[in-house]
Amino acid sequence: MPLVNTKEMFAKAYEGGYAIGAFNVNNMEIIQGITEAAKELNAPVILQVSAGARKYANHTYLTKLVEAAIIETDLPIALHLDHGDSFELCKACIDGGFSSVMIDGSHYSYEENVALTKKVVDYAHKYNVTVEGELGRLAGIEDAVNVSAEDSCYTNPAEVQDFVERTGVDSLAIAIGTSHGAYKFKPGQKPQLRFDILQEVSERLPGFPIVLHGASSVIPEFVEIINQYGGKMPDAIGIPEEMLRKAATMAVCKINIDSDLRLAMTAAIRKYMAENPSHFDPRQYLAPARAAIKGMVAHKIVDVLGCNGKA
Numbered sequence: 304m305p306l307v308n309t310k311e312m313f314a315k316a317y318e319g320g321y322a323i324g325a326f327n328v329n330n331m332e333i334i335q336g337i338t339e340a341a342k343e344l345n346a347p348v349i350l351q352v353s354a355g356a357r358k359y360a361n362h363t364y365l366t367k368l369v370e371a372a373i374i375e376t377d378l379p380i381a382l383h384l385d386h387g388d389s390f391e392l393c394k395a396c397i398d399g400g401f402s403s404v405m406i407d408g409s410h411y412s413y414e415e416n417v418a419l420t421k422k423v424v425d426y427a428h429k430y431n432v433t434v435e436g437e438l439g440r441l442a443g444i445e446d447a448v449n450v451s452a453e454d455s456c457y458t459n460p461a462e463v464q465d466f467v468e469r470t471g472v473d474s475l476a477i478a479i480g481t482s483h484g485a486y487k488f489k490p491g492q493k494p495q496l497r498f499d500i501l502q503e504v505s506e507r508l509p510g511f512p513i514v515l516h517g518a519s520s521v522i523p524e525f526v527e528i529i530n531q532y533g534g535k536m537p538d539a540i541g542i543p544e545e546m547l548r549k550a551a552t553m554a555v556c557k558i559n560i561d562s563d564l565r566l567a568m569t570a571a572i573r574k575y576m577a578e579n580p581s582h583f584d585p586r587q588y589l590a591p592a593r594a595a596i597k598g599m600v601a602h603k604i605v606d607v608l609g610c611n612g613k614a
């Protein structure tokens with residue numbers, strides 16, 4: 304099976320009341336852990352690459368690793384650019400074989416966001432590449448962009464129809480209270496998502512796929528292991544999984560997860576190194592890291608996304 308774009312995946316997900324996991328990838332073990340879980344559960348999956356990941360691992364290495372995952376799994380896999388911040392970056396990924404891109408114009412004015420997103424859509428659609436846009440601004444850190452809680456803003460539902468019509472995007476990321484990174488809420492703060500905004504957006508865009516960024520749950524077990532084995536992570540709070548499950552049954556068709564992968568991997572490596580202080584073969588500590596990613600992704604597929612058996 305060749306790489307797929309997100310069109311059919313999202314149409315089926317919307318119809319079926321589930322979501323596809325979009326997992327950030329940076330190296331071989333991460334790609335293997337995610338796709339091995341997806342294979343065992345017969346789940347479609349989106350592997351996404353940020354500008355930072357592309358800089359770290361190199362475009363060719365990542366696309367070839369994803370190609371290998373397709374050969375090994377024969378699953379519908381989309382290779383997606385996460386948070387593309389310029390037309391040039393999106394074009395490089397489209398020309399370089401990605402099947403989907405995000406153009407994140409959420410830091411610009413509304414009109415600038417429309418113009419930039421439309422330019423990317425016009426180019427991408429010539430090559431059957433799907434495009435995700437963003438309206439509203441999430442708090443947290445992505446690459447060099449650090450958005451403070453004060454500068455974040457919820458999506459205005461009154462704008463979504465105009466944005467989608469004028470840009471031609473295939474999916475839309477919205478801000479309803481999720482944020483990037485491991486510290487999504489202040490200690491003692493009760494996690495909350497604006498389901499009323501999601502509901503209104505879906506009423507204004509019937510059948511249209513919505514994307515949730517910043518959707519890691521910051522699984523407490525991993526933070527505990529990290530701190531048990533020498534880590535010093537302060538209180539980290541993520542999005543409760545039952546809220547993500549609810550979003551997946553609504554218009555949300557793509558749920559982005561990166562921090563939970565990082566935590567799973569780091570917890571496994573810290574534990575292994577602490578328990579085996581004389582070991583120095585990277586395969587010895589990367590194997591449990593890969594297994595931890597596989598287990599975590601399997602849990603997300605079954606208990607949060609509901610996309611098991613949907614490949």
Ligand code: G3H
Pocket residue numbers: 327353354355356385386444445446483484561562
């Ligand atoms: O939304 C951002 C993702 O977690 C990617 O993070 O830009 O550090 O690769 P990164």
Ligand code: 13P
Pocket residue numbers: 327385386482483484485515516517518519520559560561562563
């Ligand atoms: P998390 O930091 O919550 O994993 O969000 C990842 C993300 O949105 C990638 O675009």
Ligand code: ZN
Pocket residue numbers: 386445483516517559
């Ligand atoms: Zn994101």
